[in-house]
Amino acid sequence: xxxxxxxxxxxxxxxxxxxxxxxxxxxxxxxxxxxxxxxxxxxxxxxxxxxxxxxxxxxxxxxxxxxxxxxxxxxxxxxxxxxxxxxxxxxxxxxxxxxxxxxxxxxxxxxxxxxxxxx
Numbered sequence: 001x002x003x004x005x006x007x008x009x010x011x012x013x014x015x016x017x018x019x020x021x022x023x024x025x026x027x028x029x030x031x032x033x034x035x036x037x038x039x040x041x042x043x044x045x046x047x048x049x050x051x052x053x054x055x056x057x058x059x060x061x062x063x064x065x066x067x068x069x070x071x072x073x074x075x076x077x078x079x080x081x082x083x084x085x086x087x088x089x090x091x092x093x094x095x096x097x098x099x100x101x102x103x104x105x106x107x108x109x110x111x112x113x114x115x116x117x118x119x
Contacts, residue, residue: 001025001042003033003059004077005051009100013046016104017111030054034062037069044115046107047094049078049085057092064093073114077102 002013005028014024025042027033031053037045045063049056056076063069073095078085081099089097096110 001027001033001036001045003027003030003045004048005029012104016108020108030056030059033059037063037072041069042072044073044111046075046077049076049080057089060089060092060094071119075110075114077107
């Protein structure tokens with residue numbers, strides 16, 4: 001699942017992931033991400049921090065608190081690049097963290113690695 005309010009970024013990731021054979025679920029805000037995660041249990045989530053309705057940190061907290069979603073790998077993909085942002089997200093349970101702008105192929109590699117890792 002890709003969760004971001006930037007339509008251009010969502011389209012780019014959808015195109016790249018679909019091209020690699022992935023089924024892509026899209027959430028445009030944190031509340032929608034939580035609904036989709038509970039209903040569909042995605043194999044992995046690419047999650048922005050700054051979003052409307054529910055921010056990425058709160059989404060991550062709720063995902064990790066729910067036994068049904070706690071093991072879903074989450075990569076934070078955000079413009080926030082301060083040490084406290086990165087460390088804070090990792091301490092909340094993010095599996096990885098990439099800062100925008102990013103290299104799409106790097107994201108693909110990290111995502112594939114996380115999905116292949118035993119949970």
